[in-house]
Amino acid sequence: MILLLGNSDDVLVRSVEGLLGxxxxxxxxxxxxxxxxxxxxxFEQRGPTFGGSLWLDGHETQLDDVSGVLVRLxxxxxxxxxxxxxxQVFIYHECGAAWYALIAGLRCPAVNRPALCGWVQxxxxxxxLACGLAKRLAxxxxxxxxxxxxxxxxxxxxxxxxxxxxxxxxxxxxxxxRSADDKALADALALSTVGEWQQENGLRFCRLDFELHGxxxxxAQVEGYPLLEEEPSDVVERVATAITxxxx
Amino acid sequence: MILVMGSSADTVHPRLTMHLRESGHPxxxxxxxxxxxxxxxxxANNGHSRFRVEGDGCGGGRPVGAIFVRHAVVRKLDPQYVQxxxxxxxxxxxxxxxxxxxxxxxxxxxxxxxxxxxxxxxLSEAGFDIPRTLVTxxxxxxxxxxxxxxxxxxxxxxxxxTTLAQVLTPQLLxxxxxxxxxxxxxxEFIRGADYRVHVIGDDVFVTRLSAQNVDYRRSLxxxxxxxxxxSAELPPRLIERCIxxxxxxxxxxxxxxxxxxxxxxxxxxxxxxxxxxxxxxxRSGQPITRAIVAYLIRHQATETNxxx
Numbered sequence: 001m002i003l004l005l006g007n008s009d010d011v012l013v014r015s016v017e018g019l020l021g022x023x024x025x026x027x028x029x030x031x032x033x034x035x036x037x038x039x040x041x042x043f044e045q046r047g048p049t050f051g052g053s054l055w056l057d058g059h060e061t062q063l064d065d066v067s068g069v070l071v072r073l074x075x076x077x078x079x080x081x082x083x084x085x086x087x088q089v090f091i092y093h094e095c096g097a098a099w100y101a102l103i104a105g106l107r108c109p110a111v112n113r114p115a116l117c118g119w120v121q122x123x124x125x126x127x128x129l130a131c132g133l134a135k136r137l138a139x140x141x142x143x144x145x146x147x148x149x150x151x152x153x154x155x156x157x158x159x160x161x162x163x164x165x166x167x168x169x170x171x172x173x174x175x176x177x178r179s180a181d182d183k184a185l186a187d188a189l190a191l192s193t194v195g196e197w198q199q200e201n202g203l204r205f206c207r208l209d210f211e212l213h214g215x216x217x218x219x220a221q222v223e224g225y226p227l228l229e230e231e232p233s234d235v236v237e238r239v240a241t242a243i244t245x246x247x248x
Numbered sequence: 249m250i251l252v253m254g255s256s257a258d259t260v261h262p263r264l265t266m267h268l269r270e271s272g273h274p275x276x277x278x279x280x281x282x283x284x285x286x287x288x289x290x291x292a293n294n295g296h297s298r299f300r301v302e303g304d305g306c307g308g309g310r311p312v313g314a315i316f317v318r319h320a321v322v323r324k325l326d327p328q329y330v331q332x333x334x335x336x337x338x339x340x341x342x343x344x345x346x347x348x349x350x351x352x353x354x355x356x357x358x359x360x361x362x363x364x365x366x367x368x369x370x371l372s373e374a375g376f377d378i379p380r381t382l383v384t385x386x387x388x389x390x391x392x393x394x395x396x397x398x399x400x401x402x403x404x405x406x407x408x409x410t411t412l413a414q415v416l417t418p419q420l421l422x423x424x425x426x427x428x429x430x431x432x433x434x435x436e437f438i439r440g441a442d443y444r445v446h447v448i449g450d451d452v453f454v455t456r457l458s459a460q461n462v463d464y465r466r467s468l469x470x471x472x473x474x475x476x477x478x479s480a481e482l483p484p485r486l487i488e489r490c491i492x493x494x495x496x497x498x499x500x501x502x503x504x505x506x507x508x509x510x511x512x513x514x515x516x517x518x519x520x521x522x523x524x525x526x527x528x529x530x531r532s533g534q535p536i537t538r539a540i541v542a543y544l545i546r547h548q549a550t551e552t553n554x555x556x
Contacts, residue, residue, distance in 0.1 A: 097407035101365035
C-alpha cells in the first residue's frame with residue numbers, strides 16, 4: 001500500500017493519486033489534518049527492530065506493508081482551540097515528533113523522507129542545501145534572499161518568475177525542465193552529481209532554481225517542497241510520473 | 249578569540265565565562281537576554297560569507313577562532329522582546345551554520361532530540377542497548393505494552409518539550425483514554441542507577457546519580473529528597489560509542505543518559521545536544537567546564553569568517 005500524506009488541494013498529490021489508480025496500485029491519501037489528529041498509530045523500537053501499525057478508515061495496516069510514501073505536509077496544522085495555548089503547543093510538538101519518527105522508520109521509498117532540519121523549520125536549512133549542491137556542481141551561489149523580519153518558518157515556493165531565472169524539477173536524478181528553452185542547460189548539468197546529492201540528502205524530489213547572468217550561472221535555491229499549482233499540466237504530469245515510478 | 253552566545257540568566261553562561269576569564273584567553277559574549285543590543289552583518293567575500301557581530305563589546309573586527317552556543321529560551325512574553333530575540337537567534341544561527349571555525353554545538357546538527365522516538369532509533373543504530381519503546385495514540389496498544397512489560401513501564405513526552413518520566417501505575421491506566429488527543433512515549437522501565445556521560449571532543453566525564461524517583465530531576469524538585477551525584481566509570485566500549493555517536497551527529501559536546509540495571513546492563517535513554525552540565529559539575533566536582541574551555545582554546549581555527 002502506498003501512502004500519500006498530503007492535502008487533496010495539492011495538484012501533485014492528486015496527480016500521483018490518479019496515476020497510481022490508473023495502474024491499479026493500492027494507495028491511500030491522508031490529509032495533514034487527519035494525519036495529525038485522527039489517524040491511530042502505534043510503533044515500537046525494540047533493539048534494532050522497528051515496526052508497528054496505523055489504522056486508516058478503521059483498517060489496520062502494518063508499517064511493513066507500506067511500500068511507498070509521498071510526504072507533502074505543509075505543516076500548517078494546529079491542534080483544536082478547545083485546548084489552551086500551552087496544551088496546543090505541547091500537542092503540536094508531540095504529534096510532530098511522533099509522526100517524524102514513524103515516517104523516518106519506514107523502510108520503503110519516500111518522496112521526500114523529511115530531514116529533521118526541514119521538519120522543525122530551521123531557517124538555515126534551505127541555504128545549507130543550496131550551498132552543499134553548489135559546491136558539488138562547482139557553481140557559485142546567488143545571494144540568499146533576506147529573511148522577512150520575524151519570519152518563523154520556511155515557506156514552500158513556486159518557481160521564480162524573473163527573466164534571468166531558470167528552474168528544473170529533479171526526481172531521483174532525472175532533470176525535468178519547465179520549458180524546451182531550459183533543456184540545453186539541463187543537459188549541461190552533471191546529472192550523476194545531482195542524483196548522488198539527492199540520495200545523500202533524502203531529497204528525491206526537489207526544484208533547483210538558477211540565475212543566469214550573461215554566461216555566469218549561479219544556484220539560487222533548492223526547493224524541497226516545490227509547489228506546482230501554476231505549472232503547465234505537462235510539467236505536472238512528468239513530475240508526477242517520475243514520482244510514481246519511485247513509489248511504485 | 250572565543251565567542252560565547254547564550255543567556256546570562258542561564259546557569260551555564262556565567263560559569264563558562266568565569267572559567268574563560270580565569271584562563272586569561274580573550275573572549276567576548278553575546279548575551280541573548282539583551283537582543284536589541286546586537287546586530288549581525290553578512291558580507292560576500294570571494295564567493296563565501298563573512299559575518300560581523302556588533303554591539304555591546306563586539307566591534308565586528310576581531311577574528312573568532314571558536315564558538316560556544318547555548319541559546320537563551322524566551323522567559324517573558326513581551327511581543328517586542330520575543331521578536332527581537334527570535335530575530336537575533338535567527339541571525340546567529342546563520343553565523344553558526346556557515347562559520348568556518350569550530351562551533352560547540354551547531355544548532356543544525358542538534359535536532360535529533362526533537363523526537364525522542366527517532367533519537368532512540370539512532371542510539372540503537374549506534375550500537376547502544378535501548379529500552380523497548382512504544383509510541384502510540386491508541387489506548388489499547390499502550391495497555392497491551394504495559395501488560396507485556398509486566399507493568400514495568402514509564403511514560404514521557406515524545407518531543408523535546410520538557411516532561412518528566414513517570415511510572416505507569418495501575419492507578420494511572422484510566423488516563424490512557426486521553427491518548428487519542430496526543431501520542432505518548434512508553435518505555436520499558438529500567439530500575440537502577442542513572443548515569444550521565446558528558447562528551448567533549450575526545451574527553452569524557454561519567455557521573456552516577458542515585459535517587460528515589462524514576463526521573464532524578466523529579467527528586468531535585470522536592471527539597472527534602474536528596475540525589476547522590478558522584479564521579480563514576482563505565483565500560484570502555486560504551487565510552488567509545490558515546491564519543492563516536494557524538495561525532496557522527498556532528499556535535500562536539502553531548503550529555504548522554506543511561507540506566508544501569510541490577511544485571512549491569514547499560515541502557516541508553518537519550519542524548520542531549522545542549523546539556524546543562526553545571527548541575528553535574530556542581531554536585532560531583534568534575535571539571536567539565538574547564539574541559540570545555542580547554543577544547544575551545546585548543547581547537548581554534550586559524551582562518552575564520554566570523555568577526556566580533
